[in-house]
Amino acid sequence: MPADTLPYPAHWEADVVLRDGGVVHLRPIRPDDAPAVEEFHAGQSAESIYLRFFAPLARLSDRELQRFTNVDHRDRVGLVATLDDAIVGIGRYDRIEGSTAEVAFNISDAHQGRGVGSVLLEHLAAAARERGIGKFVADVLPQNRKMIAVFSDAGYQVSHRYEDGVIALSFDISPTEDSDQVREAREHRAEARSVQTLLNPTSVAVVGASRDPDAIGHRLLQNLIEGGFTGPLYAVNPEAWEVQGVESHTRVTDIPGQVDLAVVAVPAESVGDVVADCGTAGVRGLVVVSSGFAETGEDGAARQVSLVRTAHRRGMRVVGPNSFGIVNTDPAVRLNASLAPALPPNGRLGLFSQSGALGIAVLDTARRRGLGVSSFLSSGNRADVSGNDAMQYWLDDPATDAVGLYLESMGNPRKFSRVARRLSRSKPVIVLKSGQSSFGVPPGHTVRESLLPRDAVDQILHQAGVIRVENIHQLFDVAQLVVHQPLPTGPRVAVVTNSAALGALAADACASWGLDVVHGPVAVASEASADEFRQALTAAFAAPDVDSVVAGFIPPLVTIDADVAVALAEVAAAGDKTCVATFLGMHGVTEALSSSSRTVPAYPTPEDSVRALVSATRYAQWRSRDRGQRVAPKDLQRERARELVERLTPTDPDGVWLEPSDAAELLAAYGVEVWPSFPVTTAAEAAAAAERAGYPVALKATAPLLRHRADLGAVRLDILSEGELRHDFDEMLRLLERHGPGEFVVQAMAPVGVACVLRSVEDPLFGPVVEFGVGGPPTELLGDVARRSPPLREGDVVDLVRGIRAAPLLFGYRGAEPVDVDALEDLVGRVSVLADDLQQVAELELNPVVAAPEGVSVLSARVRLAPPPVRTDADTRRIPG
Structure with missing residues (x-):
């Protein structure tokens, strides 16, 4: 390595999701890449070669290969995009003077249109900025429209100049708000597409499908069959010809058809070979249910790193390992690639859970409450696909109106805040977060330790507009409200019940959480008919100063619950105001409360209903504000x-x-x-400093324990003259001598x-x-x-x-x-x-x-x-x- 060559910058390596949801690996070019570069060049069309080199170049000379692959990582930098160790894109810059460098790209014909060029430009610009380069220039043939678009669409201010048959481009590569927005939009589209591929497979293979009813692989295949998956199903078990009526194969590469999704349930030590085989077979995504990875210790952690690297190198994304699985209830898909015994009802709520055990509880709670789910992901150890990816998908998913996330840890809270804020602008995001940083983080999750107090995460989540809840019970309390009801337009509430005591409890709960009860509480007689209850509700909904209605009902002996529920549902559906209900003994979404065009969520206590209403109201206020x-x-x-x-x-x-x-x-x-402040150690120095600062001045001690401690006599203000200053200095010196050397500053009064x-x-x-x-x-x-x-x-x-x-x-x-x-x-x-x-x-x-x-x-x-x-x-x- 020449003396002026910097060490290999390993931190420039990155796995990146492309426009179509696939993955490539980016890394600095190396001298041993010469054969791969030669193979890449040989596979290019004559047109691509001409557009890159401005001349027909059938092969690269040894001198050219030497120049392309031997760089100094400072003035000459090259990055390659690889897929299964083959080069699919090359980007490079050469410093030409000062902080300006010439940049060029070459993208494989087979991979053009996937966004490889824009990814290389983005990472090459970041590397250049790190090396003190602030401007890129490039010469492009006029017919090379794709490369011109790579530059012009990146969010930079690109200048064009036509000269000698070539378009000369130049642009400042400092990040701008426009370039950041372009990068984030591309990231969103790519990551959303990768999750869409996982949740909408045209075919699924269960690797580790077993005839043993107690085996996980057996349950996964059974759930896919009973869930009614609409595409081809394949079983992979080298010891069986068929499993549960599904033809079995020795390995994924033996399956005659295309496999989009592989659900892996084999021993941890065999997962690596399965992943490599899936990559060879062209599988697009993996759900690894197998355990035995980072949650088990160092050996498992190393196995987990190898799993993800192998998958990414072959262009695949991974859910898991140690995942509970994924679900898509879309009738056109009906995917239950999970350990849930039954597909939840189709609905408008997207759910994400890191914990496998709590994944069961989450889906079961949704089922018991009658709350429909659009899709569900369990990330397990969160080695690759995370809640951030899921939110990117739900942002554009027309089947999802609200999102609930159970998070055991946050590996990238800065990105979480950015993505959640964008999603929250259009859809409620409800977050149940356990622990912070390393506190409460489960085995298998890699998380840096935060130095912030625990309430910092609450404030940052609030900044992102998410609805923070304390338990699964509250998560679904809020979800059933925001999915089925319009958001409150303000904090003004009407309370209508058939019990004065119940009304008082509801009104007190509203007041304690900052809602304003402007109508009621109204309490009809306990024996009132459904029509009488309807009249009271109609008056509350008609009141012009009411934003939301809290209804409460204690079933007496003479009135049928269903009649009152139907009346409430019909009145609520006729208006455009938010409504929550307390029906003692009822919880969730019931048939009677769903009898009209808009379902009214029911809660067992008024406090539960009001807490959910408060969460929705605060979220609506955040969402309505211009940020x-x-x-x-x-x-x-x-x-x-x-x-x-x-x-x-x-x-x-x-x-x-x-x-x-x-x-x-x-x-x-x-x-x-x-x-300005002037350090002083004597009264004479203080007097001289005061002349420079101008009276009146302040005299302050600078010892760490005394900073800003006026209560200890360490600060004197509004000193008007030299005599007063000298007196205060001597007095403070004597008073504070036990705290250390007498070091002070003099400063003009603010x-x-x-x-x-x-x-x-x-x-x-x-x-x-x-x-x-x-x-x-x-x-x-x-x-x-x-x-x-x-x-x-x-x-x-x-x-x-x-x-x-x-x-x-x-x-x-x-x-x-x-x-x-x-x-x-x-x-x-x-x-x-x-x-x-x-x-x-x-x-x-x-x-x-x-x-x-x-x-x-x-x-x-x-x-x-x-x-x-x-x-x-x-x-x-x-x-x-």
């Missing part, structure tokens, strides 16, 4: 900040706290001005306002997180802190500032003048962009930030830089592998 544009402050000096950070970031993983001047310079690049604290942290699991609170006890003692994960939209910034309990202090509490909230929100936005841009900023704290009626003042800033972690949601598409 605004992505925060984009003006006058940022990003390049200056990056250069500073790269120069000052240490190799020590613990990082280093910047000198105040360096911290101020970094913040200034993002438009944040830190008020305007009167509310002291706030603004922080950002780079969390190993969540990535950048911005925190906001009011200074002093609310933040330090009571933990009154709001958190959001960048990138933020304007609405997120508004929520962050108003999301603390002490927020009234900012808006004129008890007659005080309101602070300049616009300036405060601008500051929050700038910090969020800095945190999102610079992974090396491990911690940033602005404390105090004085928010005054006019403007904000940042009086102190601390910044810790550390080697950047690899964020779970990178700026290039990739899946676990």
Whole structure:
């Protein structure tokens, strides 16, 4: 390896889902790729060769192969896309001057149209940015429309110039909001397509199908047969000619027809060979029910890694291992490739569960409540397909109106937040999350440890618009409401019952959860007829100031429950308002409450019905709000900040706290001005500093235990003269000497306002997180802190500032003048962009930030830089592998 060649950049390797749902592996090119490159070139058409090299080139010379495959990974970089170890695409750049490089691509004729070119461009641009390149140029023949489209459709601002029969293209490769949106849209389409392939197979093979009724393979095949799968079924069992009337084969490659989906239930040590055989047979997706992988220890973990790598290398995606299976109730498919004994009823709810055991409980609960399911996935160890993939699919699935997810862990919460937010804009997403980071994570799930408090996940889920619930019971309480009823248009509620006690309980529950009871509670007589109950309900639904109706009914001896239920269903269907019902002894969706065009969900207690209604109301309020544009402050000096950070970031993983001047310079690049402070150790130095700052001044101790501790005498404010300053200095020095050396700072007095604290942290699991609170006890003692994960939209910034309990202090509490909230929100936005841009900023704290009626003042800033972690949601598409 030449001296100027950088080490092989293994972190550039990635498994990526293509436009058609298949998978390719991307990696840097290697010298030993020469035979594969030669084979790739020999397989190309004369037209493709001419478009790439501008000349007929029947074969590559040894010199050309040497140049193409020997790169320095800095000024000359090459990436290859491989499928089953064969090269299907090549992308490369060569630095031509400074920060500009020439880029070129060559895609296999057999794989054009799958999106290989756009994936290579995306990853090549990321590699180039890492090497200090900011601009790509390319020469393209006018007839090469596909390659021109690869550049122009990537979201970059591409300039064109026609010269000597060639189109010269050039574009800045810095990420933009447009390029991010293009990447995320392509990721969405690809991952949705891959899940669609799994859930809509035209044929299924059960590998490990057994004649033993107690064997898992027997149950899987039986469930597929009894579920009425509409396509061909195949059994794979080398020791049987047939299983349950289905012809058996020795291996998948022996099956005469195409197999879309293979359901694998063989011992763990045999799964690798099965996966390789499936790849040879052209299987498109795998559901691995077999256990014995990462949940069993190191050997199993290694087996799991090998399983996923083999599947991806052959272009397949994997559900599992240790999965409960997948279900699609579409009458055109009727897929029950799971251990559930019966296919759930067809409906509008998509369900995802990581746990196999709880997968049984989830499907059984849906069945008992009469709540129809559109599709179901159990990810097991979540080695590949995850809840993020499922949400990508449900976003476009016309058969799904709402989504429920049971999550035992979150491997990529940053991507989860991004995908869930997009899905929540159109469909309710209900999440049951157990534990956080390594706490409560089941064996087999690889999760980084989060440094954030446990309530951080709640706030980040709220930012994404998901409905957080505490148990399966609540998940289905909310699901049966949002699937069958319109979303509430506001918090105003009517309560109608046939019991004053029941009405009072419902009204109290509404009040305790922030709903406004504006009609009732109305209680008809316990012996009232169904018609009388109908009249009371009709009046409630007709009230113009009512958004939702809570109905309650205790069955007396003289009134038939079904008559009242039918009346309620008919009245609710005639209007456009949300309705929930409490029928003691009834739970779920009943025939009587489904007798009209719109089903009314029933709950056993008023508290259950109101809790579900509150969840739906808060979600509807989130969904109806305009979140605004992505925060984009003006006058940022990003390049200056990056250069500073790269120069000052240490190799020590613990990082280093910047000198105040360096911290101020970094913040200034993002438009944040830190008020100067002057370190002093003597009264004379303090007096000189005060002359520079200008009276009045503040004198503050800087020892870690004394920062901001006015209660300990470590802060003196509004010092008006040198005599007063010298007196205060001597007094503080004497008072605080037991805490260590007398180190202080002098600073000009800021305007009167509310002291706030603004922080950002780079969390190993969540990535950048911005925190906001009011200074002093609310933040330090009571933990009154709001958190959001960048990138933020304007609405997120508004929520962050108003999301603390002490927020009234900012808006004129008890007659005080309101602070300049616009300036405060601008500051929050700038910090969020800095945190999102610079992974090396491990911690940033602005404390105090004085928010005054006019403007904000940042009086102190601390910044810790550390080697950047690899964020779970990178700026290039990739899946676990």
